Amino acid sequence: MEVLDFRSDTLTKPTKQMRERMADASVGDDFYGEDPTIRMLEERAALLLGKESALFVLSGTMANLVAIRAQVAPGSAAIVSASSHLHLNETGHLASIGGITSHPQPTPGGHFDLKALAKAYPVQKSNAKPSVLAPKLKAICIENTHNGEGGRCLGVHEMRLLADFANNRDLVFHMDGARLFNAAVALNCSPSDLVSPVDSVSFCLSKGLAAPGGAVLAASEDVINEARHWRQMVGGGMRQAGILAAAGLMALENNIERLSEDHDNAKLLAVGLREAGLNLTVDDVETNIVMAYLPESLGEPDTFHSLMRDIGVLTLPPKGNRFRFVTHRDVTRVHVEKAIQHLARLVSQVTEEMTHV
Ligand SMILES: Cc1ncc(COP(=O)(O)O)c(C=O)c1O
Numbered sequence: 001m002e003v004l005d006f007r008s009d010t011l012t013k014p015t016k017q018m019r020e021r022m023a024d025a026s027v028g029d030d031f032y033g034e035d036p037t038i039r040m041l042e043e044r045a046a047l048l049l050g051k052e053s054a055l056f057v058l059s060g061t062m063a064n065l066v067a068i069r070a071q072v073a074p075g076s077a078a079i080v081s082a083s084s085h086l087h088l089n090e091t092g093h094l095a096s097i098g099g100i101t102s103h104p105q106p107t108p109g110g111h112f113d114l115k116a117l118a119k120a121y122p123v124q125k126s127n128a129k130p131s132v133l134a135p136k137l138k139a140i141c142i143e144n145t146h147n148g149e150g151g152r153c154l155g156v157h158e159m160r161l162l163a164d165f166a167n168n169r170d171l172v173f174h175m176d177g178a179r180l181f182n183a184a185v186a187l188n189c190s191p192s193d194l195v196s197p198v199d200s201v202s203f204c205l206s207k208g209l210a211a212p213g214g215a216v217l218a219a220s221e222d223v224i225n226e227a228r229h230w231r232q233m234v235g236g237g238m239r240q241a242g243i244l245a246a247a248g249l250m251a252l253e254n255n256i257e258r259l260s261e262d263h264d265n266a267k268l269l270a271v272g273l274r275e276a277g278l279n280l281t282v283d284d285v286e287t288n289i290v291m292a293y294l295p296e297s298l299g300e301p302d303t304f305h306s307l308m309r310d311i312g313v314l315t316l317p318p319k320g321n322r323f324r325f326v327t328h329r330d331v332t333r334v335h336v337e338k339a340i341q342h343l344a345r346l347v348s349q350v351t352e353e354m355t356h357v
Helices: 016-023 036-049 060-069 116-119 156-168 180-187 191-195 221-232 242-254 260-278 301-310 333-357
Strands: 053-057 076-081 101-105 138-143 170-177 199-204 213-221 291-293 323-328
Touching: 016 242, 036 053, 036 191, 036 213, 036 242, 036 260, 053 060, 053 180, 053 221, 060 138, 060 170, 060 199, 060 213, 060 221, 101 116, 116 156, 156 170, 156 191, 180 191, 180 199, 180 260, 213 221, 260 291, 260 323, 260 333, 301 323
Parallel strands: 076 101, 076 138, 138 170, 170 199
Antiparallel strands: 053 213, 199 213, 291 323
16 A cells, blocks of 8 residues: 655655765764864855854754753743744753743744734833843744644744844844745745844754754854854764765755745645545645644544544644644655545545444
8 A cells, every 4th residue: 555644744765866965975073173064064054044153953953942042041031932843842941951931922823913922021111120030031932934833934024023022122033944945935035034033043954855864053153152062062962974964965955946846735735635525724825734624524533543544644643633734855746636535535435434323
């Protein structure tokens, strides 16, 4: 049985060409700043994002932690999206390692309500006495695209408004851009324009960009120097990791533009899933993630999930009645068309069985 795997864009496997590029990479000891391939990746990433400097790290999770900890002291607080990866899926590192408290705020569709935020966090008068009780609010962290909200994008204008909010309150502005190139491609803007309002930005090489691992943090030189120290503290120092950086370089060269194919496939899938009988709004699909909701008439989400697995269509387990489908380089248009056919057949079978109960 052919397996059509929509669990995540982290599933992409390195191609033969990527493996060859890795094998041929020039390497050195990165502890001494002597790995030329890592240095090239960091320089390219900084240039691409219009930041002074960049740091190669092991993962998006590590990038977020070292970025924020490099700029914010223990005992501080950060506004985060309540449905963000940083808040829900990074083991609480801001609190446990960084000593930083989170203020989770709702971000329906990936967006903060800036009016509500301004009301909740008014600009302090210059003569206001700081509270001796509360942790000092020092940062706001956003996610763009927003994974948990269905791969939604924040555009340049919204980014600038968020930067104004941050600047007026003297907050560090960090962006988890694990899928930042998906956002730039979908918004048809340059990655550097998109991230110019933020102080620091991380992106993953191992998701839609299809490298086997690694992430990059970009920011000012001072922040990157401090983040290098924090990367070391969490055991992220590397030696001849140019082997991995070579894959990252190739990913940046070859796999950004093609993300639009993943977006087109996600749209196609969304239309097919809706026609098959799942609930979703096609216009909400902006990048490579489709959130589809199982109607009650089709039974228990967990049961439907196993039935999908039996016919070879994989997603992660549903959250409530919500199924997340992620498109990526290793899922072609033909795979999407097959998945739609399989799911439409499954929905008719389940509907028939439910009406005979
Ligand atoms: C939005 C977002 N941020 C950060 C991460 C963490 O990346 P990593 O798995 O490389 O730690 C992920 C992973 O899925 C993610 O989706």
